[in-house]
Amino acid sequence: MTPAMSNANETVQRAQRFFEFIPHGRQLGLEVISWQPRSLLAKLPYRSEIVGNPYTGYIHSGALTVLVDQTSGTAAILELGAAETVATLDLRIDHLRPAKPGLPLYALAECYRMTRDVAFVRCVCYDEDPADPVATSMSTFMRVRSRQANETEEGKA
């Protein structure tokens, strides 16, 4: 295994641990699939309880928003040290077409710019083909030093 691969595996594990601490993500069965520098891929399984249109079986666009928000935020966090987390400032989603009923939905989120205070993330959602997206999104996140990290540092002082 190359160092780059082992680094990717460690980052995937870190993202998975992060996902496990998110109760609503757990309820929907959100799952980390893979990571490559700056980009995180996650999956939302199709389930009857996340349907938004009972006539067509299309999943609720709000459940897609949960997938986008969680994957985008985590992509930003993975660019930061363990002492930092992020808070969503804003998020915009364009819904290009309904997701195909019965298929899982994937979100590929890229933290394409990190500044001293703000992370910028773009995200694409698709069911079968990344080139035929269901939705696209842009979001910004504020960097926040986690409370635990502050407490640890205060303990040291």
Next chain:
Amino acid sequence: MESANRTGLVELIAQARAEKDYDRLAEFVPYAKLLGIRFREDEAGQLLFWLDYKPENIGNALMPALHGGVIAAFMEHAATLQILWQRETVTLPKIIDFSIDYLRPGRPETLYARCSLVRQGQRIANVAVSAWQGDPERMVATARMHFLLSRPS
């Protein structure tokens, strides 16, 4: 198939309106039911939406805070219900785009929302939604969105 669907939705809304059976319309969509979205019409005919706290809606377990995606989904679905309640429609409005600004973390307590149909044309509706907890002046989030409406046949 499509005509049967349309009749079903029209009847459901008419019945919910006539019988003031808000929960029936609120629970009609599975994901809205899973989140626990509810609403009522006040004396002035304005709709108030709310989401009672439950642990499954948490996003940050350490703070704890409501999942940002849950807040967004609640606000988007509130707008959908507002359109269904206010407008004679035969199909569910389709979301075109959605934009949310987060102003405060959602605490583990009831989240409220009100919607305003800013502009309603033949095909497109623009809806603004604000959400708060406790003091309506201290907003948790504001959102705006466009919906594609069914064409009157």
